[in-house]
Amino acid sequence: MALTLYFHPLSSYCQKALIALYENGTAFTPHFVDLMDPAARAAFMKIWPIGKFPVLHDDAGDRTIPESSIIIEYLARHYPGPSALVPADPDRARQTRMRDRFFDNYVMTPMQKLVFDRMRPEGKADPYGVEEAKALMARALDLIEPEMATKRWAMGDDFTMADCAAAPALFYADMQMPFGATHPNTAAYLARLRERPSYARALREAEPYLARVPR
Numbered sequence: 258m259a260l261t262l263y264f265h266p267l268s269s270y271c272q273k274a275l276i277a278l279y280e281n282g283t284a285f286t287p288h289f290v291d292l293m294d295p296a297a298r299a300a301f302m303k304i305w306p307i308g309k310f311p312v313l314h315d316d317a318g319d320r321t322i323p324e325s326s327i328i329i330e331y332l333a334r335h336y337p338g339p340s341a342l343v344p345a346d347p348d349r350a351r352q353t354r355m356r357d358r359f360f361d362n363y364v365m366t367p368m369q370k371l372v373f374d375r376m377r378p379e380g381k382a383d384p385y386g387v388e389e390a391k392a393l394m395a396r397a398l399d400l401i402e403p404e405m406a407t408k409r410w411a412m413g414d415d416f417t418m419a420d421c422a423a424a425p426a427l428f429y430a431d432m433q434m435p436f437g438a439t440h441p442n443t444a445a446y447l448a449r450l451r452e453r454p455s456y457a458r459a460l461r462e463a464e465p466y467l468a469r470v471p472r
């Protein structure tokens with residue numbers, strides 16, 4: 258098979274790439290990476306020395322593609338399917354990329370800060386950084402909330418790369434800093450994302466590991 262995805266089902270960025278693959282029924286070989294296993298980590302670092310997943314490998318051209326957004330752009334270009342995850346219209350493509358960046362930088366990044374801070378060794382917590390992350394996430398949610406009053410998906414009627422980014426970001430953000438009571442439109446959007454078959458599948462696959470996430 259041409260495509261291999263190096264990933265772990267619990268990882269939010271891996272879920273983002275999985276949604277894109279499942280959305281278009283793209284065939285790929287799943288390569289599970291357990292970064293807690295030193296041998297598996299060392300082998301993965303040879304593929305992508307930054308050591309962060311997901312990473313896609315395409316036998317065609319022997320291409321290694323890291324970074325979830327770049328993976329989705331690559332799939333949209335080389336393995337297109339019924340869901341045009343990056344719109345053909347240049348202006349809509351730019352808006353999609355903007356929303357993808359928004360969810361990654363202002364929801365996923367602070368969400369990860371909250372998760373990883375809880376995993377730090379005793380005495381190494383970073384309460385100031387956590388407060389900053391919470392404030393950033395709250396600002397992001399305040400911007401998403403009015404947008405999602407009228408929209409089904411991040412770009413309107415069409416499911417795009419922005420929704421691939423939004424689903425795991427909002428899922429884990431809600432786990433760390435529940436927003437259902439304060440941001441009902443965003444919560445309803447998350448509920449729609451969870452029902453979307455591509456994300457429902459990624460979540461089912463993450464389910465056996467979810468208890469590992471500190472909250």
Ligand SMILES: N[C@@H](CCC(=O)N[C@@H](CS)C(=O)NCC(=O)O)C(=O)O
Binds near residue numbers: 324325
């Ligand atoms: N910018 C990267 C971020 C990837 C990322 O942060 N992956 C996390 C899992 S969600 C990871 O590999 N963490 C392992 C580590 O840092 O050791 C992307 O979009 O793919």
